Amino acid sequence: MQKQKENIRQRLLDVAKKEFTKNGYKETSMRAIASKSDICLSNIYNYFRNKDELFKTVLDPLLQAFEDVLIEHNDDIHISMEAFINLEYQEKQALSIIKLVKKYNKELKLLFLKSTGSSLENFREDFIKQQTITGKEYIKRFKEKYPYCNDNISETFIRTTCALWLTIISEIISNDKLNNKEMMTFLNEYVQFCTAGWKSLMGV
Amino acid sequence: MQKQKENIRQRLLDVAKKEFTKNGYKETSMRAIASKSDICLSNIYNYFRNKDELFKTVLDPLLQAFEDVLIEHNDDIHISMEAFINLEYQEKQALSIIKLVKKYNKELKLLFLKSTGSSLENFREDFIKQQTITGKEYIKRFKEKYPYCNDNISETFIRTTCALWLTIISEIISNDKLNNKEMMTFLNEYVQFCTAGWKSLMGV
Amino acid sequence: MQKQKENIRQRLLDVAKKEFTKNGYKETSMRAIASKSDICLSNIYNYFRNKDELFKTVLDPLLQAFEDVLIEHNDDIHISMEAFINLEYQEKQALSIIKLVKKYNKELKLLFLKSTGSSLENFREDFIKQQTITGKEYIKRFKEKYPYCNDNISETFIRTTCALWLTIISEIISNDKLNNKEMMTFLNEYVQFCTAGWKSLMGV
């Protein structure tokens, strides 16, 4: 009995993910989810309060992962030149992105490209805002450690680099055919590009 | 043969721009446009064949400007180190972007952020595709002129820089309060960042 | 001035005929007629009271011709074996049909196939009814002249032969490619078929 319930719930989530991903939040109807999952339309409401909650539940694992990454990243943060020089460190970062992207490819697409109309439609914007704060803090502490560096970077530019981060992810997930090696190549280019950019801007 | 007074037409376009910008294409109803402009719903259809055409007409000036910029840019293209070194040239480019963004702030927001559901919803993607082709061509010709440079850049990365270009614009338009000076500061940071990045990547 | 008026009126009628013929009464909009004739929509109402009147005016010549044919036919009616035997007479009849069909091809199509929704939509039915009465009268008088013949023909059958008459016309007008010779061949087959049929039924 209990198993049966989970069964239905999972089937709903699977179908919902698929449909939401294919057509976006707004263009996916509860009807469609019901019929494709062979579950009575009104029965869906026994499992999820409404469409938005179903949507959020679909994205829950990704949202969790995002939070984990942020927490880890913030804990991990060590203000040092290392981030600019240590390629190994950078590669590790890149790999963790790839892992995330691989695991949550569909969900990322959904969250960033297809969530208009849902309560998560501002996630991208919110995320950027938060990351911008973190970025500013980072530069401030960097300045404290390396006083000769230039910390006079406009907030807009910091925002932009955060947005770029998401643009990168969007690019990867939009491009279905990238294999692991191509991803690594790409990320290395990106890392090299940004490293040079930041060094130039901060005068280090 | 009916010919409409510009009066009404313009009022419609104004209200439509406002509403579309506020709620996006899909979430804006013809009803709303009608009532906010005090024009009978069915009367709208004497001026625009349908919602999509109204939307496209709102964006027409911007689309025109885009085309002009592209054409001019392509004509203008001169493969040279100058693009990397000549700050004056870069500043000129930056200024032309600022002008575009200032003039079409709302329309840009609309086109890039709120056009889902309309026939222009793929504009961003199409634009990136086209620009990627131009970018690849540019690198190829650059290599011919400066054979010692590295032209081994992945297509994905080129795509990303094009996307970045649009991300930049999106950032500027999302941030309503930027004055001219802040914009210039920001664009200079961006130019410096990218210049350093490209130099590093291409080994020049 | 007067010329101008006729000009517009005629242009309207021409375009209306074309559009009505193409899409039928109901599916043709006044708007379409206005725009295709480059005449202001509301101006149409200076020439025709409403859509239905425009439609009827388009069909007026045909309706006139129909009336003429009926009157002539009724005057002409001479109850005699001749109608069954005299091939020359029959050929004359056939030719007059061809002439009518050739001249009013489009109008006939319109009247019989595309008038649903207009006040003429029952023309076919009304015409058949009227012709049925004539047919019954004819048989009655035939019986008076040739008492040994069988006049016990059901009304339904008489109706059917009238309907057949219209079916014939519909067939000819549906088949755009028939040339004169083919039409004559066809009509002769029809005449021969009906002659034999009637002779058998009436026992003459």
Added chain:
Amino acid sequence: MQKQKENIRQRLLDVAKKEFTKNGYKETSMRAIASKSDICLSNIYNYFRNKDELFKTVLDPLLQAFEDVLIEHNDDIHISMEAFINLEYQEKQALSIIKLVKKYNKELKLLFLKSTGSSLENFREDFIKQQTITGKEYIKRFKEKYPYCNDNISETFIRTTCALWLTIISEIISNDKLNNKEMMTFLNEYVQFCTAGWKSLMGV
């Protein structure tokens, strides 16, 4: 997965048949069907995908019957003089038509007289085309069996006799008050008429 009770569905079909028959496909609105059947307008769409499907479902039994008749008739076909001579055979044919017409009186009216605008609007035309092919084939095989007969019959005439077949049906169904006996009388007249006609034309 929703499965509907037959109850409501049937009520809808009944009302739809009535309304469609009264006003034709185009002039019958879903609104009207909803209100006359006391079923919420939007609820109809839980039973039928759209107006056209509702219409086709109403006519489904008739369409089935038509297919059955055609198949049976084609199997049954035996090229012989019998068709011209054997009155018993002809009467059998006539009776089967009567049965069809009695059973599907309303549906036939609907299909042939009121389906403009629906996806079945060309049924009559399509049916005639198909029957014309069958007719030509029949004559060809008849000629093979009875070489002395005349097989030089124009396609247009064959088409016309097929159309006549439908005209007959239309006549019967237009005339609501015919009882069985009158129908038989009428069909016998028709059979006699056609037999004589065909014999004359084919010279047998």
Added chain:
DNA sequence: CATGAATGAGAATTCATTCAT
């Protein structure tokens, strides 16, 4: 006469959600 503008009724269809059983 011509015309720009308006209009109100009506069309089909979709949707998320609710409710009694």
Added chain:
DNA sequence: AATGAATGAATTCTCATTCAT
């Protein structure tokens, strides 16, 4: 928990016609 049924608001769009100027 499951389901059939219902619903009301919303959507885009079409149309014949009228009216003041």
